Every structure is written in C-alpha cells, then in structure tokens.
Amino acid sequence: MNIKSLLLLTILFKNCVSLKILALYPNVMISHYLVFEPLFHELANRGHNVTIVSSFQKEQNYPNIRFIDVNDGNKKPHEMLPMNFFNGGRISKYFELYQLARTGLEICNAYKNSKNIKSFLEENNKYDLIIVELFNTYCHFGVLKQNKAVNIGLSSTDMLPWMNQWFGNPENPSYIPTLFLDYNDEMTFLQRVENTLMWAYSKFIHEYWIAQVGNEFSKKHLGVDLYEGGDALYNISLLLLNRHFTYHTPRPLSPNVIEVGGIHIKKPKPLPGNLAKIVEGSPNGVIFMSMGSTLKGSSFPEAQRKMFIKVFSVLKQTVIWKWEDEMKDLPKNVLTQKWIPQLDMLCHPNVKLFITQGGLLSTQEAVHCGVPMLMLPQFADQHYNAAALKKTGAIALKLRTTNEEELLNSIKKLLTAESANNAKELAQLFNDRPMSPMDTAIYWIEYVAKYKGAPFMRTKVTDLSYYQYLLLDVIGFLLLIVAAGAYLLLTILKLVKKLLFKKSVAKLKKQ
Numbered sequence: 088m089n090i091k092s093l094l095l096l097t098i099l100f101k102n103c104v105s106l107k108i109l110a111l112y113p114n115v116m117i118s119h120y121l122v123f124e125p126l127f128h129e130l131a132n133r134g135h136n137v138t139i140v141s142s143f144q145k146e147q148n149y150p151n152i153r154f155i156d157v158n159d160g161n162k163k164p165h166e167m168l169p170m171n172f173f174n175g176g177r178i179s180k181y182f183e184l185y186q187l188a189r190t191g192l193e194i195c196n197a198y199k200n201s202k203n204i205k206s207f208l209e210e211n212n213k214y215d216l217i218i219v220e221l222f223n224t225y226c227h228f229g230v231l232k233q234n235k236a237v238n239i240g241l242s243s244t245d246m247l248p249w250m251n252q253w254f255g256n257p258e259n260p261s262y263i264p265t266l267f268l269d270y271n272d273e274m275t276f277l278q279r280v281e282n283t284l285m286w287a288y289s290k291f292i293h294e295y296w297i298a299q300v301g302n303e304f305s306k307k308h309l310g311v312d313l314y315e316g317g318d319a320l321y322n323i324s325l326l327l328l329n330r331h332f333t334y335h336t337p338r339p340l341s342p343n344v345i346e347v348g349g350i351h352i353k354k355p356k357p358l359p360g361n362l363a364k365i366v367e368g369s370p371n372g373v374i375f376m377s378m379g380s381t382l383k384g385s386s387f388p389e390a391q392r393k394m395f396i397k398v399f400s401v402l403k404q405t406v407i408w409k410w411e412d413e414m415k416d417l418p419k420n421v422l423t424q425k426w427i428p429q430l431d432m433l434c435h436p437n438v439k440l441f442i443t444q445g446g447l448l449s450t451q452e453a454v455h456c457g458v459p460m461l462m463l464p465q466f467a468d469q470h471y472n473a474a475a476l477k478k479t480g481a482i483a484l485k486l487r488t489t490n491e492e493e494l495l496n497s498i499k500k501l502l503t504a505e506s507a508n509n510a511k512e513l514a515q516l517f518n519d520r521p522m523s524p525m526d527t528a529i530y531w532i533e534y535v536a537k538y539k540g541a542p543f544m545r546t547k548v549t550d551l552s553y554y555q556y557l558l559l560d561v562i563g564f565l566l567l568i569v570a571a572g573a574y575l576l577l578t579i580l581k582l583v584k585k586l587l588f589k590k591s592v593a594k595l596k597k598q
C-alpha cells in the first residue's frame with residue numbers, strides 16, 4: 088500500500104466512523120452544562136450518534152441527538168441564588184466546599200426519582216464512548232462500570248484537587264493554587280501553608296462526602312460498586328479541561344489532560360437593534376456590568392448598589408447593568424437590562440470595561456474579546472479566577488468592604504489606554520492556538536476512541552502507592568545506606584585509633 092492510498096483510507100476512516108456516544112451531564116447548574124453543550128452539538132454535526140442525559144431540555148429536536156431528561160422526578164425551576172448567601176469570609180470557604188459536596192446529592196435524588204433514567208438504563212444500550220461530567224457527584228458513574236466503553240471526563244471548571252489523582256496529574260500545592268482559594272502562583276509562606284491545608288481538606292471532603300456517599304448510592308440504586316474490580320474513576324482515558332494557561336496560572340498537565348478553555352465561545356453576532364443603538368450612540372464608550380447567571384443581580388447589597396450608582400454618575404461612559412428588577416434612582420448615563428447577549432456585547436468594540444463577578448465563562452469571554460475587567464468575586468472559583476486574572480492587569484475588589492474612592496480609581500485605571508492594550512494582548516495570546524478549542528476537543532475524543540482508550544497516554548504514577556510516589560521508600564533506603572556507611576566508618580576509625588594507640592603505648596614503654 089502506498090502513502091496515497093493510506094492517506095485516502097485515513098480520510099475515509101475519519102469521515103465514516105460514526106461513534107455511539109453517551110453524554111452523562113446531570114449537573115443542575117446551567118453554566119456547567121453550557122460550557123460543553125456546543126461540543127455535544129458539534130459531535131452530532133460530525134455524524135456521531137449522541138445520547139445526552141441532562142436536566143436541560145434544549146436538545147430535544149437536534150439531529151443525531153437523543154435527549155433523556157434526568158429531572159423528570161424532581162421538577163422544580165433552578166433558582167438563582169441571592170448574593171447574601173455568600174459572606175465572602177475566609178472561613179466560609181471551607182463550609183462552601185462541604186456545601187458543594189452536599190448539593191451533589193441533589194443530583195443523586197433526581198437520578199433516583201427519574202423514570203426516564205430507569206427505562207433508559209433498562210434499554211441496556213452499548214456505547215463506544217461515554218462522556219461524563221467530573222464535578223461534585225458520583226451518582227451517575229455506575230453506568231461507566233456497566234459499559235465496556237472508552238470513558239472521557241469533562242470539567243467545566245479548572246482542575247478540582249481530587250481529579251488530579253485519576254489522571255496522574257502533578258498537583259504540588261507549593262506552586263499550584265487550589266481552586267477554592269484566592270491565590271495565584273505567587274504565594275507567601277503563610278499563603279502556601281493555607282494552600283496546602285485547603286488542598287488536603289478538599290481531598291478529605293471528597294473522600295468522605297463525595298466518593299463514599301456516591302458509591303453507597305451507586306450500590307443501592309444502580310447495583311454497581313464503583314470500586315470492585317478496579318476503580319471506575321481511574322479508568323477514564325481523557326479529561327477535557329475548561330482552562331487555558333494564558334489567563335489561568337500555568338501548570339504541568341498529564342498527556343491525557345487537555346486544555347479546551349473557551350470551547351463554549353462562538354462567533355459573536357451583531358447586537359439587537361435597541362442595544363446596538365445605545366452602545367453605538369455612546370461617544371465615550373460603554374461599561375458593561377453583570378453578576379452572571381447564578382447570582383440574582385438584584386440581590387446586590389443595597390448600600391453598595393447606591394455607591395456604584397454614585398460612582399457611575401460621575402463617569403463619561405454609558406453604563407449598562409444587567410439587573411432583573413427595576414431601579415428608580417438611575418443617573419442619565421446608567422441603564423439596566425434584564426437580559427443581554429453577553430458575548431456579543433463584550434466583543435463590541437465600543438465596550439471599554441466589564442464589571443463581573445468573575446465566573447469562568449464570563450471571564451473567558453472577556454479575555455477572548457479583549458475587554459479589561461473589574462472583578463467582584465463572590466463564591467466558588469470566582470476568587471481563584473480573579474487572582475489569576477490579576478496577573479494580567481485585571482483588578483479585583485471585595486464588594487462588601489470596598490469604598491467609593493477605591494472603586495472610582497479602579498474604574499479609571501481600567502479605562503486607560505494601557506489597560507486596554509493589556510486586555511488586547513491577552514486576547515491575542517488566548518486565541519493564538521494550533522487548533523480551536525472545539526477542534527482540539529473533537530480531535531482528542533476521536534483519538535482515544537480510535538486507540539481504544541489510548542492507555543499509553545497514562546503516566547505510571549496512577550499505579551504507585553503514596554509512599555512510592557513521595558519517594559519515602561527511596562529516601563528511607565538511602566538514609567539507611569548513609570547510616571550504615573557512617574557506622575562502618577566510625578567502627579573502622581575506632582579500630583585504627585585503638586591500634587595506633589596500642590602501638591604508641593608500646594613504643595613509649597620501650598623507651
């Protein structure tokens with residue numbers, strides 16, 4: 088066979104193989120789903136047969152996609168959280184992590200009560216690939232064990248501390264910041280102490296409140312022990328990770344962990360008529376403010392809201408604030424909107440500043456469009472994102488303790504040409520890749536399918552025990568040799584000394 092026909096064959100192979108894919112994405116937080124929704128669409132567009140298990144009904148009539156609603160036994164709207172839910176204190180971060188584990192159980196209940204899931208599991212379909220979300224719950228992992236499919240993990244956030252072990256990913260807290268804190272890779276001694284404690288604490292929470300609880304659920308309701316005959320989590324071939332080293336702190340990743348940060352970003356569209364008119368009709372540019380999709384914007388603390396309005400009123404720019412209710416005391420350069428097409432807005436060249444809670448999707452969109460950011464982190468990974476972005480010129484303020492002067496100065500600094508240039512430079516770095524994040528994801532998914540899970544991408548560390556990984560046995564062994572050597576040397580010295588002493592004594596006696 089010559090090269091040409093081989094090439095033709097590979098092209099044919101590429102275009103012909105339609106994979107049967109199951110995507111398990113039971114998370115009830117829509118932002119987590121929105122990250123990878125375009126990936127499911129793209130897999131279907133490329134001719135793969137995709138079944139999606141999720142609580143978001145958006146895929147019902149998409150060609151090549153079958154949708155299983157996991158939420159049929161648990162119907163209730165996903166409410167936005169009020170902002171006073173998070174007080175922003177240091178200690179509350181430890182409690183928040185425990186809370187995260189508990190909300191994972193909500194997903195288990197949806198699973199348990201769902202008739203759709205029950206009848207779907209009874210179909211006993213076989214798949215080539217199973218794609219699962221890795222986050223705060225184990226309740227859907229039983230399916231991995233029952234199928235002999237190749238498994239792929241998705242993470243809509245940066246690496247959670249407990250995911251590293253499954254992929255043999257380096258995770259030294261001496262320089263790798265933990266997602267639940269507000270540090271980047273420039274940590275003082277005490278910050279490294281806290282980073283290490285949080286890293287260990289989150290692994291502890293995972294072990295007792297996510298893994299064990301999840302396995303009990305799996306045994307009881309799916310009849311699958313996740314650990315019997317090999318840990319299901321250690322059999323995931325590939326992790327697609329929503330991060331990118333240009334704005335997140337750079338860190339080493341195993342070959343089977345692939346950065347696809349920005350995968351949800353599509354080509355921006357022109358703004359709708361009324362918004363376009365406002366944005367284009369603002370000679371000094373626009374400041375866009377939004378606290379994201381999870382927090383209820385109108386639960387913004389009242390005193391701070393007044394302060395923001397006051398500071399906005401002295402600016403020349405138009406301020407557009409995403410706010411669900413009405414605001415009465417608006418100065419004439421400030422207006423509110425219930426809903427704004429965020430990416431289209433951010434990529435409009437007349438938008439000069441983004442005031443954001445620092446959610447990952449919002450942050451990535453602003454990075455992509457090259458807009459300077461004023462960040463007001465509230466919970467989850469927002470503090471962590473803000474800490475990372477600070478290194479690229481963003482400013483992060485503590486919403487509850489900042490004052491008028493600090494707010495105004497920060498906004499003024501972010502509106503300078505220097506800040507605009509920083510943001511444009513970061514956008515260039517973020518967007519400069521050999522393949523788009525979507526093509527990267529599809530490439531690696533088809534790659535692990537083609538090579539039956541590509542076990543050769545796995546580093547050996549996943550098979551080592553902790554004492555081997557930490558080299559405790561090697562260090563112990565070397566210490567033993569040094570000790571034995573030292574003992575031997577000492578004994579010889581003593582012997583020599585004794586002999587010499589005896590000789591000299593004998594000599595003295597002779598004289």
Ligand SMILES: *[C@@H]1O[C@H](CO)[C@@H](O)[C@H](O)[C@H]1NC(C)=O
Pocket residue numbers: 107136137151153212
């Ligand atoms: C996709 O898979 C489902 C479930 O296994 C099957 O019922 C359906 O016919 C398949 N669709 C296509 C287009 O192959």
Ligand SMILES: *[C@@H]1O[C@H](CO)[C@@H](O)[C@H](O)[C@H]1NC(C)=O
Pocket residue numbers: 231232234235236237238316317319322324539540541
């Ligand atoms: C692990 O995954 C491979 C495919 O990558 C599959 O063939 C195998 O059955 C799985 N093993 C277990 C114990 O689930």
